[in-house]
Amino acid sequence: MSGIYIHIPFCKQACHYCDFHFSTSMKKKDELIDALCKELLLRKEEIAGDIETIYFGGGTPSLLTSEELQQIFETIFANFSVVKDPEITLEANPDDLSEEKLKILAASSVNRLSIGVQSFFEADLKMMNRAHNQQEALESIETAKNYFDNISIDLIYGIPQMSNERWLQNLNIALELNVPHISSYALTVEPKTALKKLIEKGKISPVDEDAAKEHYELMIEVLETAGFENYEFSNFGKPGYFSRNNTAYWFGKPYLGIGPSAHSFDGNNRKWNINNNILYIKAIAKGELPAEVEELSTTDKYNEHVMTRLRTKWGISIPEVEEKFGETYKTYLLKEAQHFLDDGLLDLNDDKLSISKRGKFLSDGIAADLFFINL
Numbered sequence: 001m002s003g004i005y006i007h008i009p010f011c012k013q014a015c016h017y018c019d020f021h022f023s024t025s026m027k028k029k030d031e032l033i034d035a036l037c038k039e040l041l042l043r044k045e046e047i048a049g050d051i052e053t054i055y056f057g058g059g060t061p062s063l064l065t066s067e068e069l070q071q072i073f074e075t076i077f078a079n080f081s082v083v084k085d086p087e088i089t090l091e092a093n094p095d096d097l098s099e100e101k102l103k104i105l106a107a108s109s110v111n112r113l114s115i116g117v118q119s120f121f122e123a124d125l126k127m128m129n130r131a132h133n134q135q136e137a138l139e140s141i142e143t144a145k146n147y148f149d150n151i152s153i154d155l156i157y158g159i160p161q162m163s164n165e166r167w168l169q170n171l172n173i174a175l176e177l178n179v180p181h182i183s184s185y186a187l188t189v190e191p192k193t194a195l196k197k198l199i200e201k202g203k204i205s206p207v208d209e210d211a212a213k214e215h216y217e218l219m220i221e222v223l224e225t226a227g228f229e230n231y232e233f234s235n236f237g238k239p240g241y242f243s244r245n246n247t248a249y250w251f252g253k254p255y256l257g258i259g260p261s262a263h264s265f266d267g268n269n270r271k272w273n274i275n276n277n278i279l280y281i282k283a284i285a286k287g288e289l290p291a292e293v294e295e296l297s298t299t300d301k302y303n304e305h306v307m308t309r310l311r312t313k314w315g316i317s318i319p320e321v322e323e324k325f326g327e328t329y330k331t332y333l334l335k336e337a338q339h340f341l342d343d344g345l346l347d348l349n350d351d352k353l354s355i356s357k358r359g360k361f362l363s364d365g366i367a368a369d370l371f372f373i374n375l
Contacts, residue, residue, distance in 0.1 A: 003254075004080070006036060007058060007258065007262040010023055011023070016193060036258055038285075044079045053089070053255075054087075057091050062090065062091070065104075087111065087150075088109050093116050095133075112150040113144055152181035154184070155183075160207060161205055182236045183236075232247075233364075249308070270293070301324070311363055317351060333370060
């Protein structure tokens with residue numbers, strides 16, 4: 001099984017924390033959609049097996065019209081073998097989700113919405129320069145529930161000046177809205193973002209990692225008590241509502257990334273498109289693929305396997321590491337893991353190495369310490 005990721009590189013305005021590729025100008029939108037469809041045609045032989053998931057990310061995919069969505073879906077279904085019940089996710093901003101828009105999306109092949117709420121508090125939304133307000137966040141979810149069963153919302157924790165109490169209020173509002181999936185990420189300060197500049201100028205307080213850790217631990221406690229499972233570091237789902245797209249990524253399944261800046265993986269190589277809309281459109285018009293390719297070594301694959309699996313509830317299967325990468329990597333992994341096991345940050349049960357509750361917030365750092373370095 002494989003997946004298709006489609007990057008829609010347009011936004012109404014720039015969020016202060018975002019470093020993804022996007023444009024606030026819609027001038028080239030028609031040409032871009034044509035180019036996405038042409039890239040799908042150019043690359044249809046690259047991916048083997050049936051397509052199980054289709055994911056529209058961005059940018060803001062909810063800016064697509066019904067005609068643009070239909071054009072992309074017709075191209076996919078005419079040229080790829082798609083399973084009978086694919087998971088088709090579209091990322092959406094609350095301010096786009098009018099009842100009319102939701103009717104359009106529900107009439108399309110989209111069957112899962114990922115709504116970028118980030119916070120239910122006006123002060124947080126203004127600080128992040130989000131395009132929506134508190135009321136739009138609440139109304140969009142309530143209305144979406146009339147058209148979609150499978151809804152995920154995004155929340156951000158570790159926001160400067162956010163108390164534990166306000167974070168708990170965010171979580172409780174999400175629970176009252178009764179959505180089956182929540183993705184939540186710590187606010188990070190990326191280079192070249194407005195957030196970084198505002199912090200450097202003293203206009204916004206720096207991000208406090210200790211506060212973020214408290215928020216994360218509170219979130220696990222609150223959401224697990226409410227019946228959610230923390231199946232991956234940043235993702236919480238009720239039974240039957242884990243993201244099939246994201247789970248496939250963590251398990252190293254191949255996917256085709258379409259659009260400017262989109263990444264692809266075929267099991268052995270990573271490929272990424274140029275992150276410039278105009279150059280992307282020009283190259284595709286000539287039948288060229290504006291991408292760079294990296295062939296992954298065994299060590300690269302092992303390191304990615306450790307990083308992605310350790311973030312999940314399934315952890316790292318020791319026999320699978322030996323089968324995929326060999327005895328040397330298995331021995332190395334167990335040796336490097338031992339002091340984390342001794343410190344109670346990792347668990348080893350039934351030949352499965354996983355993050356303990358104590359180690360969860362440190363999972364990426366622990367994974368990096370388990371990487372194999374070719375000296």
